Amino acid sequence: EPEVTQTPSHQVTQMGQEVILRCVPISNHLYFYWYRQILGQKVEFLVSFYNNEISEKSEIFDDQFSVERPDGSNFTLKIRSTKLEDSAMYFCASSEDRPMNTEAFFGQGTRLTVV
Amino acid sequence: AQTVTQSQPEMSVQEAETVTLSCTYDTSESDYYLFWYKQPPSRQMILVIRQEAYKQQNATENRFSVNFQKAAKSFSLKISDSQLGDAAMYFCAYRSALETSGSRLTFGEGTQLTVNP
Numbered sequence: 704e705p706e707v708t709q710t711p712s713h714q715v716t717q718m719g720q721e722v723i724l725r726c727v728p729i730s731n732h733l734y735f736y737w738y739r740q741i742l743g744q745k746v747e748f749l750v751s752f753y754n755n756e757i758s759e760k761s762e763i764f765d766d767q768f769s770v771e772r773p774d775g776s777n778f779t780l781k782i783r784s785t786k787l788e789d790s791a792m793y794f795c796a797s798s799e800d801r802p803m804n805t806e807a808f809f810g811q812g813t814r815l816t817v818v
Numbered sequence: 819a820q821t822v823t824q825s826q827p828e829m830s831v832q833e834a835e836t837v838t839l840s841c842t843y844d845t846s847e848s849d850y851y852l853f854w855y856k857q858p859p860s861r862q863m864i865l866v867i868r869q870e871a872y873k874q875q876n877a878t879e880n881r882f883s884v885n886f887q888k889a890a891k892s893f894s895l896k897i898s899d900s901q902l903g904d905a906a907m908y909f910c911a912y913r914s915a916l917e918t919s920g921s922r923l924t925f926g927e928g929t930q931l932t933v934n935p
Contacts, residue, residue, distance in 0.1 A: 706862075734921065746863075746909060748922035759922060794863065798921075806853065807923065809863035 705729040707810035709795050715816045716785055724780045724813045726795030735778045736796040736807060737770065739763070746794065752778065785817045820845045822912050824926035831900045832934050838885075839895045839929045841910030849915040852886065852893045853923070858906040866908070869893065871915070897931075905933045 708727045716722045728735050737749040750760040752770055769781045778797075782789055792814050796807040822843045831837035843852070854866040869877045869886050876884050881901075885894045897904055910926040 736921075738923070745927055746923075746925040748924070751921050761922070792861070796863075806865050806868060808865070809855075811860060811862040 707795055707797055707808050709793075709810035709813050711813060712811065713814045713816070715818060718787060718817055719784050722782050722785055722815065724782075724793050724795075724815070726778045726780070726810055727776050728778055728795070728797030729799070729808060730776070732797035732799050732808075734758075734798045734800075734807075735770075735772070736798075737780045738794040738796065738809075739791040740794065740812075741788075741791040749780070782815075785815075787817050790815055790817045820847075820850075820912050820914070820924045822910055822924050822926040824908075824910055824929050826929045827927070828930045828932070830932040830934060831897070833900055833902060835900055836896060836898045837900055837931065839897075839908050839910075839931065841893045841895070841926055843891050843893065843910070843912050843926075845891070845912065845914075847914055847916065851913045851915060852884075853911040853913070854882070854884070854895045855909045855911060855925075856904075856906045857909065857928075858903075863909070867895065900933050902933050902935060905931055907931070 710725045735752040740746045748761050750764045751758045767783050771779050792812045794812045795810045798805045798807045850871045852869045855863045856866045857863045867879045867882050881898045883896045907928045907930050909928050911923045913923050
């Protein structure tokens with residue numbers, strides 16, 4: 704069964720460093736998302752992406768964050784200068800069609816630890 | 819803004835028994851979707867069940883069913899004949915049906931379900 708895959712499963716980085724989290728959405732999906740979950744807190748929406756541009760972003764998704772679909776398969780989240788509070792689980796998701804009609808499929812997450 | 823609340827941080831159930839997980843939400847919209855996602859130790863979030871707000875009939879997927887009370891803004895998940903593999907964190911989530919409201923999911927805090935043999 705097709706699935707969303709994320710790499711790496713765990714990333715440790717020093718404060719101030721740039722980090723790129725990678726996702727391979729399901730191949731025929733058109734909508735892509737990033738969510739994060741700080742330990743002990745709710746899963747929070749970061750950004751959605753469609754047709755090579757951001758379609759929606761939350762107040763969390765500030766200038767430190769960017770997303771890109773560099774080729775036909777990968778979808779990346781970049782954090783330019785990591786802070787301690789960026790430590791969280793980051794989930795990528797994708798959906799096939801208009802989000803109103805279909806559900807999102809999630810990857811297994813990348814645990815980011817900023818030290 | 820919409821909010822989703824799960825007031826049970828932890829629940830436990832005996833294998834083969836039935837358990838109900840609670841979820842309430844707040845919205846001013848009339849058309850929306852509600853979901854239950856399961857997150858096992860593997861961490862991947864898996865869709866369990868989905869309910870469209872315009873449908874009066876409660877959704878059912880095998881051993882999983884919901885009790886959707888639109889007026890009360892309540893959306894509980896019932897798991898029948900619980901199995902060891904049902905042990906996971908369960909998240910309730912809301913999504914607007916309005917295209918102008920975007921496609922984001924709003925999640926509750928989660929309920930950790932333990933299944934005892």
